[in-house]
Amino acid sequence: MRRLLIAGNWKMNTNVGEGEALAEALRDVDTNSVDVLVAPPFTHIDRVARALKGTEVFLGAQNVSEDTCGAHTGEIAAEMLADLSVDYVIVGHSECRGRGEVDATVAKKAARALDAGLLPIICFGESEEVYGSKERVDFLKKQVEASLAGIKDLDKITLAYEPIWAIGTGKTADAADADAVIGQVRAALDPAIQGKVRILYGGSVKSSNVAGFVAKENIDGVLVGGASLKADEFKAIAREASHA
Numbered sequence: 001m002r003r004l005l006i007a008g009n010w011k012m013n014t015n016v017g018e019g020e021a022l023a024e025a026l027r028d029v030d031t032n033s034v035d036v037l038v039a040p041p042f043t044h045i046d047r048v049a050r051a052l053k054g055t056e057v058f059l060g061a062q063n064v065s066e067d068t069c070g071a072h073t074g075e076i077a078a079e080m081l082a083d084l085s086v087d088y089v090i091v092g093h094s095e096c097r098g099r100g101e102v103d104a105t106v107a108k109k110a111a112r113a114l115d116a117g118l119l120p121i122i123c124f125g126e127s128e129e130v131y132g133s134k135e136r137v138d139f140l141k142k143q144v145e146a147s148l149a150g151i152k153d154l155d156k157i158t159l160a161y162e163p164i165w166a167i168g169t170g171k172t173a174d175a176a177d178a179d180a181v182i183g184q185v186r187a188a189l190d191p192a193i194q195g196k197v198r199i200l201y202g203g204s205v206k207s208s209n210v211a212g213f214v215a216k217e218n219i220d221g222v223l224v225g226g227a228s229l230k231a232d233e234f235k236a237i238a239r240e241a242s243h244a
């Protein structure tokens with residue numbers, strides 16, 4: 001049985017003080033039966049780590065360089081994140097892919113993260129146009145396959161299915177449909193890791209709909225954007241998930 005992961009992606013929101021206050025307010029989030037993760041902006045990571053010290057809440061970053069330390073202006077290396085006690089790193093988010101990140105870069109970033117001892121969360125998902133087409137499942141399988149190319153420790157990967165049209169729109173995927181498509185993606189993974197890899201759902205998740213997703217056989221948690229910025233709502237998501 002895969003343990004649920006409830007991940008909050010703060011995206012480019014909050015100033016440092018607000019992020020620290022949000023982390024403080026999450027100290028009593030229920031981590032008994034689910035894993036909980038917050039991914040603040042890079043600039044907040046150290047302060048958020050201090051605010052969460054002594055809790056079981058995992059710390060994440062929202063991106064990482066495909067390179068190791070060196071002359072790469074503006075980039076953040078996986079080793080730097082590990083030095084800040086970061087546990088997970090999100091890669092291949094559609095908001096990064098939308099700025100030109102391709103599958104091969106996503107795979108390199110995930111490999112760098114693993115080399116530094118971080119656990120990558122690799123996002124995949126389709127546009128509304130692809131969603132409505134016959135190519136949907138093939139598109140998703142190919143995207144995942146290419147985003148995992150060359151990665152050795154596949155059992156340490158988490159995947160996150162985020163239909164682009166459901167992100168920040170209030171339009172969630174149908175839970176049964178998300179479960180079915182995630183099941184098909186799972187079935188296409190290396191049989192040695194199929195049963196181990198966690199696959200999350202992301203896209204307009206809130207406390208009132210999370211249970212419907214995590215109750216499904218193939219959905220091992222959620223990647224939450226907007227609703228992770230309100231401590232009470234994020235704690236309610238973790239609570240609802242743990243009772244689902």
Ligand SMILES: O=C[C@H](O)COP(=O)(O)O
Binds near residue numbers: 009162169202204
């Ligand atoms: O990383 C999180 C996802 O993009 C979902 O964002 P959202 O919950 O605001 O729709």
